[in-house]
Structure formats: structure tokens, C-alpha cells
Amino acid sequence: MEWVREPSYFFRLSSFEDQLLALYEQHPEFLGPSGRRNEIVSFVKQGLKDLSISRTSFRWGIPVPNDPDHVMYVWFDALTNYLSALGYPDESASRMAYWPASAHIVGKDIIRFHAVFWPAFLMAAGIELPRSVYANGWWTIEGEKMSKSIGNVIDPRDLVRDFGLDPVRFFLLREVPFGGDSDLSRRSLINRLNVELANDLGNLAQRTLSLIARNCNASLPAFDVLSEDDTTLLASASLLPTLMRGQLGRFALTDALEEVWKLIRACNAYIDRQAPWALKKTDLVRMATVLRVLHEALRHIAILLQPYMPGTMDKLLTQLGVAQEKRDIASLAESLVSGTSLPAPQGLFPRHVEPEATA
Numbered sequence: 001m002e003w004v005r006e007p008s009y010f011f012r013l014s015s016f017e018d019q020l021l022a023l024y025e026q027h028p029e030f031l032g033p034s035g036r037r038n039e040i041v042s043f044v045k046q047g048l049k050d051l052s053i054s055r056t057s058f059r060w061g062i063p064v065p066n067d068p069d070h071v072m073y074v075w076f077d078a079l080t081n082y083l084s085a086l087g088y089p090d091e092s093a094s095r096m097a098y099w100p101a102s103a104h105i106v107g108k109d110i111i112r113f114h115a116v117f118w119p120a121f122l123m124a125a126g127i128e129l130p131r132s133v134y135a136n137g138w139w140t141i142e143g144e145k146m147s148k149s150i151g152n153v154i155d156p157r158d159l160v161r162d163f164g165l166d167p168v169r170f171f172l173l174r175e176v177p178f179g180g181d182s183d184l185s186r187r188s189l190i191n192r193l194n195v196e197l198a199n200d201l202g203n204l205a206q207r208t209l210s211l212i213a214r215n216c217n218a219s220l221p222a223f224d225v226l227s228e229d230d231t232t233l234l235a236s237a238s239l240l241p242t243l244m245r246g247q248l249g250r251f252a253l254t255d256a257l258e259e260v261w262k263l264i265r266a267c268n269a270y271i272d273r274q275a276p277w278a279l280k281k282t283d284l285v286r287m288a289t290v291l292r293v294l295h296e297a298l299r300h301i302a303i304l305l306q307p308y309m310p311g312t313m314d315k316l317l318t319q320l321g322v323a324q325e326k327r328d329i330a331s332l333a334e335s336l337v338s339g340t341s342l343p344a345p346q347g348l349f350p351r352h353v354e355p356e357a358t359a
Contacts, residue, residue, distance in 0.1 A: 009054040016120040033179035111135040137181040166309035202349035209345035221288035222338035237300040
């Protein structure tokens with residue numbers, strides 16, 4: 001270690017302590033998740049020291065305006081890219097419409113820069129703050145952070161090769177609440193894919209669409225008189241966009257998926273109770289209504305799962321007979337026309353079985 005002394009410009013961070021604490025208190029949505037918020041509030045309450053923001057011992061870097069002997073610390077200049085990339089200081093630039101940012105999504109190891117220093121810089125400049133800062137966690141391998149030096153890095157392309165792009169996307173968004181750390185293992189990935197994708201959703205879609213193909217001339221059946229069981233399931237499907245919107249608004253990506261899976265589990269329970277395969281022997285009209293209720297629930301599920309699994313949900317929506325221009329949330333209010341021809345159903349999620357290790 002060697003002590004170095006050099007002239008430096010400072011940012012008077014200490015004078016923003018009260019303003020920052022007021023921001024966290026009055027706008028709890030500004031900083032998440034709650035664990036990171038508590039960490040930052042505690043840090044600021046301990047007292048803030050002024051920040052050195054320039055160096056004079058080397059030349060590379062952005063010169064300080066009106067004093068080119070100083071260059072800015074790279075992290076100080078880097079934060080301003082959020083604004084300069086939008087055209088600032090030309091506030092008439094078209095991209096300035098994107099400021100203030102809805103959210104900064106950052107790694108948990110740089111939350112202090114984004115939740116303490118950056119808002120203080122913006123306050124000092126009289127520039128509106130971003131709406132929120134959200135810190136995400138790390139994927140770990142057997143409890144250790146992925147590291148090239150340790151040699152435990154998993155290449156996501158290898159996972160995609162083995163399991164497919166959409167299943168891997170689903171797993172990464174499903175396995176752990178967004179913002180926390182999670183341990184990555186092939187066993188947990190395979191379990192999610194086989195239980196929730198192949199069994200829960202894949203089997204539900206295959207059973208429903210196969211029954212329609214065999215018993216309804218491969219066309220969309222019509223609703224008849226609805227039972228209480230029917231209306232309960234349809235009400236749950238109609239409520240799903242609202243429930244997901246609330247979860248996504250607080251970056252609860254995993255909880256939003258859980259809302260979808262609550263409906264999927266309800267559909268599987270419904271099809272077992274109603275047993276449309278048995279109804280075809282006793283009441284064809286009732287069978288058709290049950291299948292139409294299931295089709296309607298699947299349409300909601302597939303449209304709302306598009307951000308998570310776009311490729312696979314595109315296939316499912318095609319099998320459900322949903323036109324490309326009718327795959328947005330607004331179109332959920334319009335029922336599909338009874339009698340719409342449906343293509344032959346195809347499996348969506350094959351079960352994954354690990355090959356046995358050879359001696």
C-alpha cells in the first residue's frame with residue numbers, strides 16, 4: 001500500500017442526506033427489493049461523506065469542464081450516460097421523452113451508486129429522478145457466486161441447447177423472486193420443466209385440444225348454459241391480467257407467474273371434476289361447454305405468458321385458433337367465434353430425462 005496525495009474536486013454528498021432519506025420514506029417504491037432498501041437507508045443514516053469525483057495523477061478520462069488538469073472518475077461520468085444517451089442537455093431531443101426512466105435495473109453490488117450517489121447528483125442539477133431503482137441478485141452455483149477464476153460459470157447457451165430457449169427463460173424467471181440470489185442446478189431446472197411445463201401446462205393444453213379435435217370436428221365449440229363451476233373458472237381467467245399487472249408493477253416477476261399457475265392448476269382440477277371424456281357418452285352439449293371454458297382459460301394463459309415464453313406461446317395460440325392480431329391483452333375482452341377451425345394439436349413441452357451416466 002502506498003499513500004497518494006493529489007488535488008481533487010468533491011461532490012458535497014453530505015448536504016443531501018436529509019433529501020435522500022425523505023425520498024426513501026415518501027416514495028418507498030423508489031428503491032427495491034425491501035432488503036436492499038433497508039440496506040441503503042441504514043447506510044445513509046450513518047452519515048454521508050463528500051465524494052472525490054476527479055483525479056490529477058493520470059490523463060485518460062473525461063476532462064473536468066474549465067479545469068482540464070482534472071479528469072472525472074469513470075463511474076461519475078458513466079452515470080450521466082443515462083441522460084446523454086437520450087440527447088441531454090438538448091431537452092428537445094426526441095429521446096428525452098424516455099426520461100425520467102421508469103426503472104434502473106442494476107446488480108446488487110452497484111446499488112449504492114444508483115440509489116445514493118445518482119439521485120443526489122440529479123437533485124443537485126435540478127433534474128427529475130428516475131421512478132425507481134431495483135437491484136437484482138446473483139445466480140450462484142452450489143452457494144458460490146459464478147466466477148471465471150473459480151471456474152464454475154455455466155454458459156446459458158449450453159442450457160438452451162439441452163432444454164430449449166423458452167424453457168430456460170421460464171426457469172430463470174420462475175425459480176427465484178426477482179431481486180434475490182438463487183442457486184442454479186440442472187436438477188431444479190429439470191424438475192420445473194417436467195412438473196410445471198410438461199405436466200401442468202403442456203398436459204392441460206394437449207388434453208383440451210385433443211378432446212376438441214376428436215369430439216367437436218376440430219372446431220371451437222360453443223358455450224351453452226354455464227354452471228357455477230364454469231363461471232368461477234372464467235372469472236379467474238378474466239381477473240388474471242389485473243393480478244399480473246399488480247405483481248409486475250413491483251417487479252415481482254415470479255409472483256406474476258404464480259398467478260398464472262394458480263389458474264393452470266384450477267383448470268386441471270376443473271377438467272378432472274367435469275370429465276369431458278365421460279360427458280361425451282351422456283351429454284354432448286355439456287361436454288362442448290366444458291371444453292369451450294377450458295379453451296377460453298387457455299387463451300388467457302397463452303396471451304399472458306407471451307413475455308415469458310414467446311416462441312412456445314406463439315405455437316399454443318396458433319393451436320387455439322387465435323389470429324396474430326388478436327394476441328394482445330385488449331383482445332381478451334372479445335370472445336372467439338364459435339366454429340373457428342382449429343389445427344391439429346401438437347405437444348409443447350416434452351419431458352426431459354437425463355441420459356444415464358456410462359461406466
